[in-house]
Amino acid sequence: MELTGKQNIWKDYQKEIADDKYFYVRSCVRQNFFPGAETTFLRILKDELHKDIYEHPCHTTCTGIGYHGDVVPFDTAMTVIARQFALMTEAGYENLVPSCVTSFGLYSEVLETWHHFPEVLARVREHLRKATGREFNIPKNVAHASDVIFKFRNEIAQKAKYKLINTATGKPLKVVEHIGCHYSKMFPAKGVGGAEFPYVLIGMVEEWGGEVIDYPERRHCCGFGFRQYLVQANRGYSIGCSHKKFESMEPYEPDMIITNCPGCPMFLDKWQYAISEMNGKTYGKNGQGIPVFTFEEVAGLVLGYDPWDIGLQVHQVSCEPILDKMGIKYDPATKYLGKNGKYLGVPEKPSVLKD
Amino acid sequence: MADFGYKIQEDRQINYDSNDRTLFYFLKRVEPSISLCIGCGTCSATCTAGQFTQFDLHKIMLYVRRGEKVHIANEIKKCMLCGKCSLVCPKGINTRNIIFQTRKFIHSNK
Amino acid sequence: MSKSVIVIGGGIAGMEASAYLSAMGFNVTLFEKDEKLGGHLLNWERLFPTKRLGSEVLTFLKKGMDDKIKVHTNSNITKINSENGKYFVTNDNNEIFEADALLITTGYDLFDARRKEEYGYGIYDNVITSAELETMFLSGKPIVNKQGKVPKRIGFVHCVGSRDRKVGNVYCSKVCCVTAVKQATEIREHLPECETYCFYMDLRMYGAKFEELYNEAQEKYGVTFIRGRLSEANETIDGSLLVKVEDTLVGRPLKMTVDLLVLMVGFEPSKGTKDIAKILNLSTNSNGFIEVADEHTLTNVTNLKGVFVAGTTTSPRTITNTINDARAAAAEIACYLNLYTIQSRNN
Ligand code: SF4
Ligand code: SF4
Ligand code: SF4
Numbered sequence: 001m002e003l004t005g006k007q008n009i010w011k012d013y014q015k016e017i018a019d020d021k022y023f024y025v026r027s028c029v030r031q032n033f034f035p036g037a038e039t040t041f042l043r044i045l046k047d048e049l050h051k052d053i054y055e056h057p058c059h060t061t062c063t064g065i066g067y068h069g070d071v072v073p074f075d076t077a078m079t080v081i082a083r084q085f086a087l088m089t090e091a092g093y094e095n096l097v098p099s100c101v102t103s104f105g106l107y108s109e110v111l112e113t114w115h116h117f118p119e120v121l122a123r124v125r126e127h128l129r130k131a132t133g134r135e136f137n138i139p140k141n142v143a144h145a146s147d148v149i150f151k152f153r154n155e156i157a158q159k160a161k162y163k164l165i166n167t168a169t170g171k172p173l174k175v176v177e178h179i180g181c182h183y184s185k186m187f188p189a190k191g192v193g194g195a196e197f198p199y200v201l202i203g204m205v206e207e208w209g210g211e212v213i214d215y216p217e218r219r220h221c222c223g224f225g226f227r228q229y230l231v232q233a234n235r236g237y238s239i240g241c242s243h244k245k246f247e248s249m250e251p252y253e254p255d256m257i258i259t260n261c262p263g264c265p266m267f268l269d270k271w272q273y274a275i276s277e278m279n280g281k282t283y284g285k286n287g288q289g290i291p292v293f294t295f296e297e298v299a300g301l302v303l304g305y306d307p308w309d310i311g312l313q314v315h316q317v318s319c320e321p322i323l324d325k326m327g328i329k330y331d332p333a334t335k336y337l338g339k340n341g342k343y344l345g346v347p348e349k350p351s352v353l354k355d
Numbered sequence: 356m357a358d359f360g361y362k363i364q365e366d367r368q369i370n371y372d373s374n375d376r377t378l379f380y381f382l383k384r385v386e387p388s389i390s391l392c393i394g395c396g397t398c399s400a401t402c403t404a405g406q407f408t409q410f411d412l413h414k415i416m417l418y419v420r421r422g423e424k425v426h427i428a429n430e431i432k433k434c435m436l437c438g439k440c441s442l443v444c445p446k447g448i449n450t451r452n453i454i455f456q457t458r459k460f461i462h463s464n465k
Numbered sequence: 466m467s468k469s470v471i472v473i474g475g476g477i478a479g480m481e482a483s484a485y486l487s488a489m490g491f492n493v494t495l496f497e498k499d500e501k502l503g504g505h506l507l508n509w510e511r512l513f514p515t516k517r518l519g520s521e522v523l524t525f526l527k528k529g530m531d532d533k534i535k536v537h538t539n540s541n542i543t544k545i546n547s548e549n550g551k552y553f554v555t556n557d558n559n560e561i562f563e564a565d566a567l568l569i570t571t572g573y574d575l576f577d578a579r580r581k582e583e584y585g586y587g588i589y590d591n592v593i594t595s596a597e598l599e600t601m602f603l604s605g606k607p608i609v610n611k612q613g614k615v616p617k618r619i620g621f622v623h624c625v626g627s628r629d630r631k632v633g634n635v636y637c638s639k640v641c642c643v644t645a646v647k648q649a650t651e652i653r654e655h656l657p658e659c660e661t662y663c664f665y666m667d668l669r670m671y672g673a674k675f676e677e678l679y680n681e682a683q684e685k686y687g688v689t690f691i692r693g694r695l696s697e698a699n700e701t702i703d704g705s706l707l708v709k710v711e712d713t714l715v716g717r718p719l720k721m722t723v724d725l726l727v728l729m730v731g732f733e734p735s736k737g738t739k740d741i742a743k744i745l746n747l748s749t750n751s752n753g754f755i756e757v758a759d760e761h762t763l764t765n766v767t768n769l770k771g772v773f774v775a776g777t778t779t780s781p782r783t784i785t786n787t788i789n790d791a792r793a794a795a796a797e798i799a800c801y802l803n804l805y806t807i808q809s810r811n812n
Contacts, residue, residue: 367717367718368709368717368718368719368720369712369715369717369718369719369720370720371719371720371721372720372721372722383687387684388684390683390684390687391680391683391684393668393690394692394714413714414714414715414716417712417714417715418715420689421712421715421719423715
């Protein structure tokens with residue numbers, strides 16, 4: 001594989017990412033899926049990079065899940081999004097940073113629609129005015145949270161306590177990167193590196209010492225797909241997608257998977273359990289599965305944050321093999337202690353997947 | 356094994372790497388004209404069986420070529436061997452013989 | 466004193482038109498940007514549909530080029546002025562040449578396959594273009610992939626950069642279907658054990674003996690044709706490529722690994738064509754090629770008096786058609802310079 005070929009494509013897809021004064025909008029599902037990811041992002045931006053990042057207590061879902069699940073019409077979605085912009089305008093910010101890839105895709109879709117159809121924008125302004133009395137400005141810059149971490153990957157590397165390196169062998173960890181479909185498949189120019197060879201996660205992994213694996217089904221969807229997963233009868237389709245990816249990445253023996261979307265890490269993590277229970281197959285070494293992380297969690301690990309502080313105890317596939325490989329110190333005894341020191345309880349052991 | 360109320364969905368792709376194409380190689384040997392098919396569908400359009408059943412000769416020939424064997428044995432029975440397909444084929448393929456030979460192959464491989 | 470013609474572009478059309486114009490008694494000056502005359506023909510081993518050697522055609526073209534033709538190779542045109550029906554052409558040596566008529570034969574460039582990102586050309590080791598396969602044939606070296614392995618299965622992807630709105634080229638490049646069929650059969654001759662697959666949308670076998678070559682490819686050479694356009698190619702762990710395509714005839718998606726994937730790159734107006742169009746203010750058509758005054762009757766005439774075109778400068782075409790077109794352009798120019806009355810039709 002010719003890396004220079006990829007670099008040439010990456011050059012074609014550079015996007016502008018604001019460097020400070022962010023208005024952060026959380027995902028509606030990520031706090032349940034991976035509770036430490038978003039707080040880790042805020043901690044990195046505030047404490048490590050000393051950025052001005054603000055969250056409004058009144059912001060809501062972008063309706064992306066409802067929109068992609070066919071229950072929220074586009075006009076409603078646009079008006080809800082207009083309200084987020086109004087909150088941002090009121091708070092005096094211009095740079096929007098959504099945590100969720102689907103939100104990011106939907107914000108991009110809405111802005112693109114308004115750009116091409118100003119009459120739709122006028123209508124939405126009217127709707128919002130009638131419903132809430134609010135006015136809004138269009139954001140100056142929209143960057144996904146992974147874009148922001150990508151932008152500051154070198155700064156993070158400079159502060160790094162650990163690297164994506166197997167300390168026992170000295171070799172880079174082999175990392176599978178998985179990009180959420182809505183990050184750039186709809187608007188390739190809006191993603192760092194475009195749609196076919198997105199660079200946003202690769203940039204982080206390489207900067208932090210790891211080595212990225214390019215496997216044949218890299219571009220395939222994780223299978224979440226909203227309607228696929230939300231309807232139980234369709235879940236076979238959803239898990240089939242993840243299964244296809246695992247089968248395809250298996251020969252490369254990846255050490256870990258890094259993702260930038262709410263759904264992908266959830267499904268790539270949990271489906272490993274379901275697959276193992278259904279057909280007895282696991283993908284990592286020693287029956288432990290391939291650990292799956294969000295980019296914020298990986299950044300947190302690199303910066304030396306306590307793994308239990310960034311929420312790694314709620315992962316299905318155990319994170320310990322990676323912690324050990326990276327030489328990260330952790331206290332097994334505190335794994336299931338909550339932030340308040342109270343015992344959270346230990347999850348039931350799967351019958352196949354080892355921890 | 357656990358029952359979650361759903362299963363890992365079967366892959367729908369034609370797996371060209373693992374499919375068995377022995378029937379096609381057999382037909383190529385005994386009726387080389389099969390290679391000339393361009394899937395124009397004239398045979399299917401004229402086919403008597405095709406007017407009343409799902410039987411579709413040009414598609415069956417494709418399934419044979421790709422090594423997709425699932426329905427072939429059942430489907431090929433539906434042909435009435437009238438020979439109209441051979442009459443109309445623009446590529447002059449001996450479709451009737453292909454059907455004969457396919458049946459023979461399936462029969463002898465039972 | 467006999468009238469003079471400047472021909473810009475020393476490929477097939479430029480050479481053949483120069484030969485005819487010189488034979489008719491005109492003073493001909495031919496400019497070529499590269500070191501050698503012959504254009505793309507220099508890089509092609511064998512020609513469809515007969516598989517005769519490209520070098521034979523080149524030899525024929527050279528024989529037509531008499532000593533009177535002034536050939537300037539390694540020469541680019543930087544400026545063209547016109548005054549009183551005369552053209553003054555400046556090259557990058559700052560030499561100025563005068564002519565009564567210009568013939569533009571700057572031709573085509575092959576589509577840059579990197580623009581079809583999903584096929585991974587320039588990234589995956591074993592994705593190559595039809596031109597690179599031809600270079601392998603020309604070199605006479607054994608056909609191997611990047612890993613030095615003899616390929617067991619080769620895929621040919623038709624219409625790369627042609628008939629594709631996404632890359633901005635809606636037109637058919639006309640020669641790549643039959644080139645794929647030719648190359649697939651040649652692979653079978655070089656490597657009888659190697660399976661060959663053509664992934665096509667339509668097979669455009671319109672020329673004399675094209676259909677015969679296609680029949681031969683199917684029956685004699687066992688080339689398999691799959692009607693479907695590749696959605697993507699991905700490198701596998703051993704450097705082979707997993708391709709995904711809709712098998713439209715079966716009506717289902719298909720995947721397959723191939724050891725070498727050959728992209729049948731189409732034609733685009735060459736950089737030279739675009740540059741000259743800009744310098745002269747020549748009209749271009751919606752595909753970016755030079756616009757002709759009439760698609761049916763004035764195919765060598767442009768929007769500028771005294772400026773003529775031939776060959777792939779106006780649209781993709783075969784070598785046969787390029788040679789014919791060059792001769793037609795020579796006749797058209799002769800009519801113009803000699804003021805034959807038939808010229809009056811053009812107005
Ligand atoms: S799931 Fe398939 S049909 Fe739907 S958007 Fe993605 S590619 Fe298109
Ligand atoms: S000649 Fe064939 S491969 Fe080339 S553009 Fe036309 S249809 Fe496509
Ligand atoms: S078949 Fe699909 S890819 Fe091809 S033109 Fe139609 S919609 Fe587009």
